[in-house]
Amino acid sequence: MVQRRKDISSELITLGVFCALQIGIMRVFTVLEPRFMSVDNLLGLLNLVAPMALVGLGLTFVAVTGYADMSFHFVSCFGGMTMSHMIAQGLSPLPAILIGGGAGAAFGVINGVMIGKFKLPDMVATLGLGAIAFGMAYLYSGGTQITDHFNDSGIKLLYTARVASIPLPVVLTAIAYAVGFIVLNRSTLGRRFYAIGSNATAARFSGVRVERYVIAAFVICAVVACLTNIIKMSALAKGEIEAGLMWLMPAYSAVFVGVSVFKKPTVMGTFLGALLIGTVQKGFLLLGKSTYVMELVMGVLLIVSIVVSRIDFKEIIRRRRFRAELAAGGGVS
Amino acid sequence: MEELSLEMTGIVKEFPGVRALDGAEFKLEHGEVHALLGINGAGKSTLIKVLSGVYRADAGQITLNGRQIEISSPQAAIDAGIATVYQDPQMIPSFTGYENIFLGAESESTGLFPRIRRKKLLARARGLLEKFPVDIDLTRPVGELQAVEKESIAILRALSRENMSVLVLDEPTSILTRKEIGILFEQIRMLKESGISIIYITHRLDEVFQIADRLTVFRDGRNVATCNTSAEGIDHARIAELMLGRELSHVYPPKGQPPDDDVLSVKDLALAGRFSETSFTAKRGWILGVFGLVGSGIDDLCKTLFGVLHRTAGVTEINGRKVALASPADAIANGLFLVPGDRRAEGQISDESVAFNVILSNMARVAGLGFLIRRREERLAAWSMVEELDIKTPDVAAAVSLLSGGNQQKVVIGKGLYTDGEVYVFQEPTVGVDVGAKAGIYEMIRRLSADKGVIVVGSDCEEIYGLCDHAMVMYQGRVVMDKPASEVRLEQMLLCGLTGKARE
Numbered sequence: 001m002v003q004r005r006k007d008i009s010s011e012l013i014t015l016g017v018f019c020a021l022q023i024g025i026m027r028v029f030t031v032l033e034p035r036f037m038s039v040d041n042l043l044g045l046l047n048l049v050a051p052m053a054l055v056g057l058g059l060t061f062v063a064v065t066g067y068a069d070m071s072f073h074f075v076s077c078f079g080g081m082t083m084s085h086m087i088a089q090g091l092s093p094l095p096a097i098l099i100g101g102g103a104g105a106a107f108g109v110i111n112g113v114m115i116g117k118f119k120l121p122d123m124v125a126t127l128g129l130g131a132i133a134f135g136m137a138y139l140y141s142g143g144t145q146i147t148d149h150f151n152d153s154g155i156k157l158l159y160t161a162r163v164a165s166i167p168l169p170v171v172l173t174a175i176a177y178a179v180g181f182i183v184l185n186r187s188t189l190g191r192r193f194y195a196i197g198s199n200a201t202a203a204r205f206s207g208v209r210v211e212r213y214v215i216a217a218f219v220i221c222a223v224v225a226c227l228t229n230i231i232k233m234s235a236l237a238k239g240e241i242e243a244g245l246m247w248l249m250p251a252y253s254a255v256f257v258g259v260s261v262f263k264k265p266t267v268m269g270t271f272l273g274a275l276l277i278g279t280v281q282k283g284f285l286l287l288g289k290s291t292y293v294m295e296l297v298m299g300v301l302l303i304v305s306i307v308v309s310r311i312d313f314k315e316i317i318r319r320r321r322f323r324a325e326l327a328a329g330g331g332v333s
Numbered sequence: 334m335e336e337l338s339l340e341m342t343g344i345v346k347e348f349p350g351v352r353a354l355d356g357a358e359f360k361l362e363h364g365e366v367h368a369l370l371g372i373n374g375a376g377k378s379t380l381i382k383v384l385s386g387v388y389r390a391d392a393g394q395i396t397l398n399g400r401q402i403e404i405s406s407p408q409a410a411i412d413a414g415i416a417t418v419y420q421d422p423q424m425i426p427s428f429t430g431y432e433n434i435f436l437g438a439e440s441e442s443t444g445l446f447p448r449i450r451r452k453k454l455l456a457r458a459r460g461l462l463e464k465f466p467v468d469i470d471l472t473r474p475v476g477e478l479q480a481v482e483k484e485s486i487a488i489l490r491a492l493s494r495e496n497m498s499v500l501v502l503d504e505p506t507s508i509l510t511r512k513e514i515g516i517l518f519e520q521i522r523m524l525k526e527s528g529i530s531i532i533y534i535t536h537r538l539d540e541v542f543q544i545a546d547r548l549t550v551f552r553d554g555r556n557v558a559t560c561n562t563s564a565e566g567i568d569h570a571r572i573a574e575l576m577l578g579r580e581l582s583h584v585y586p587p588k589g590q591p592p593d594d595d596v597l598s599v600k601d602l603a604l605a606g607r608f609s610e611t612s613f614t615a616k617r618g619w620i621l622g623v624f625g626l627v628g629s630g631i632d633d634l635c636k637t638l639f640g641v642l643h644r645t646a647g648v649t650e651i652n653g654r655k656v657a658l659a660s661p662a663d664a665i666a667n668g669l670f671l672v673p674g675d676r677r678a679e680g681q682i683s684d685e686s687v688a689f690n691v692i693l694s695n696m697a698r699v700a701g702l703g704f705l706i707r708r709r710e711e712r713l714a715a716w717s718m719v720e721e722l723d724i725k726t727p728d729v730a731a732a733v734s735l736l737s738g739g740n741q742q743k744v745v746i747g748k749g750l751y752t753d754g755e756v757y758v759f760q761e762p763t764v765g766v767d768v769g770a771k772a773g774i775y776e777m778i779r780r781l782s783a784d785k786g787v788i789v790v791g792s793d794c795e796e797i798y799g800l801c802d803h804a805m806v807m808y809q810g811r812v813v814m815d816k817p818a819s820e821v822r823l824e825q826m827l828l829c830g831l832t833g834k835a836r837e
């Protein structure tokens with residue numbers, strides 16, 4: 001007999017576990033340091049989470065198509081330094097930002113062509129291109145900082161401006177997430193990204209132009225990383241070549257924490273991941289712990305989330321229920 | 334009473350929304366070949382997966398050689414002497430054939446000297462090839478092999494198990510060609526001689542009489558009959574009736590009307606090194622059948638026509654208009670759809686839902702503003718396909734990988750129908766589909782041919798012959814027969830495909 005029965009979805013369970021974890025962590029920090037729940041700190045948390053969520057969003061596109069990008073943090077250094085260079089040359093902020101983002105797009109295209117068209121192994125190819133991008137970033141400054149015109153060009157507004165008293169970076173991130181969500185979850189484009197990630201050959205046989213989408217994913221990842229880094233530089237008020245390197249870990253952690261909740265890379269999952277990681281970081285910062293401790297905790301989080309992503313909670317619960325039914329003597333039919 | 338080799342009683346296995354096994358019984362005697370039959374979704378593969386430790390039954394008992402056992406993992410099943418060839422063998426594409434054969438079993442001398450280990454493994458694999466002499470290169474990555482070669486690797490993997498007492502074969506012949514089937518049957522007979530019991534699942538009923546001693550029919554997760562294959566009154570029709578629970582009036586639909594205008598016309602299509610200049614047409618009201626063995630070029634022909642491979646010569650016209658098909662996307666945009674031969678690799682996005690798959694090739698039909706998917710329409714579209722093709726699934730949101738093999742094939746066909754194209758090429762359209770559903774698919778193809786161009790391509794001669802109005806046969810990359818179906822007999826067509834010579 002075919003029976004229908006509503007099962008609690010595995011996602012909901014994991015989501016519940018995840019929320020409990022998030023709240024738990026916040027409580028622990030509050031106990032250790034009551035200032036954790038202050039408005040100031042929470043606003044700071046938002047400012048910290050926003051850029052991590054943003055790079056993570058870009059990486060999500062690459063992860064959905066089934067690839068890895070080891071270059072976006074390097075590329076973001078190049079994009080950021082390009083922008084800084086333009087500012088120093090006296091260009092106004094908007095074109096400087098666009099040129100910085102465009103530089104990222106160019107690297108994204110190269111990544112996408114190498115991997116989508118020429119089928120090079122993604123890890124190695126992107127790592128190689130990333131090294132090139134990072135090397136090229138040096139050309140602008142000879143390895144030092146760029147500070148010219150940072151204070152008078154208005155670029156700092158990118159970080160300091162507020163929209164309805166919400167910081168501009170937070171607003172930009174929110175907009176990016178809204179767009180990202182619609183594209184990946186609700187649009188035909190998103191379906192094609194997911195189809196490729198799941199079975200590229202079948203996607204091709206179904207009429208998906210696979211190469212184009214792979215290129216698009218890498219371009220999105222690179223551009224978003226560059227923009228994030230540009231925001232960071234406007235916060236630092238200088239072009240700092242190594243500023244972009246820090247994005248690698250949080251981006252991957254955010255994506256994988258997301259995968260541990262939803263079993264595949266998703267926009268929602270990446271956001272939750274960034275939130276969790278940001279919370280942990282903020283807590284440690286507040287407690288005055290060194291950044292090394294922070295790195296360590298992030299590493300642990302990444303590994304734990306990968307482990308969790310492999311557990312099938314639904315199956316466990318189903319087995320429990322069956323055993324209970326049997327024990328109750330109710331039989332199974 | 335003689336002790337049984339294997340006895341499974343009261344097996345229950347439930348999946349969300351589906352009770353796949355509902356108190357199933359199965360008894361296997363020593364040294365017999367026991368055919369397990371049933372329509373798509375009857376629960377055959379699920380029973381096998383319970384037996385081989387992939388799934389744990391919710392209830393029921395398994396007794397092996399008189400001892401009740403608990404099979405908690407695939408390894409436990411192997412240790413107990415149960416070797417399995419799954420319907421959907423899992424392999425690591427980047428690993429070579431012999432590495433896949435010994436995957437998980439290469440324990441002896443691992444680690445320090447991988448080279449020696451590899452040599453040893455390769456030698457052992459070659460030893461297996463002597464027992465099961467198929468023609469494959471075991472040193473190539475499995476990802477580069479054809480479906481039939483992958484299946485052979487899966488069989489070699491099962492045969493490599495020492496201490497085997499039960500061998501399970503889940504639809505091995507739906508992919509194999511005549512040659513490998515012959516070798517496999519030979520092997521089965523030898524194993525049987527040595528006292529090993531074999532469970533054999535198939536949808537090809539003539540094989541049941543060729544190889545099996547007894548048969549069990551499943552329906553809705555329960556057995557409805559077990560008997561000797563030589564028992565009185567047991568024939569194709571009777572078995573089909575047991576499987577379906579109703580009589581099956583005919584398998585092939587009546588032949589078509591005199592052909593109408595050309596929908597597709599292909600001139601001198603060629604792919605250097607694979608097949609030479611080939612011309613054919615597909616007409617409304619008419620089915621073109623192309624028969625050829627694996628390796629005869631039919632697979633390349635389909636892929637070249639569809640734009641997966643890049644033709645070295647040839648012109649394609651659809652409805653009198655010349656079209657350039659450089660990719661499947663172009664082909665679909667111009668109204669040509671291919672239901673590919675290798676369903677798992679080329680046909681379906683297994684992790685995604687039925688609805689996702691059905692609309693994938695024509696999402697514009699359910700999209701607002703050109704790109705936003707209207708999910709209500711999507712569900713409705715998917716449900717209408719599920720009904721039209723009688724796909725057994727609890728919901729259109731269920732992942733395709735959770736459907737039974739035959740129902741997965743129907744999803745791929747549904748994706749094609751949903752493109753509402755002009756020309757359909759069906760490559761091996763009924764792989765893994767049960768007798769009843771086959772008749773349904775044939776009828777659907779016949780109906781479709783009333784106003785579309787339809788080409789059926791495959792290595793199952795009887796199917797092509799039964800279905801087509803015009804027969805083409807390929808052999809070693811050449812067309813060796815091309816005439817109206819009414820002028821050929823089945824034996825002629827088969828012989829022509831086997832030898833390349835059309836004898837009168």
Ligand SMILES: Nc1ncnc2c1ncn2[C@@H]1O[C@H](COP(=O)(O)OP(=O)(O)OP(=O)(O)O)[C@@H](O)[C@H]1O
Binds near residue numbers: 725767
């Ligand atoms: N992992 C799973 N999760 C949910 N449902 C499943 C799963 N595996 C099988 N089913 C369902 O259980 C039923 C029996 O499937 P099974 O694969 O055993 O059929 P089958 O007899 O092997 O059919 P076929 O001849 O098409 O291979 C089907 O309705 C199928 O959709």
Ligand SMILES: [Mg+2]
Binds near residue numbers: 377
């Ligand atoms: Mg099956």
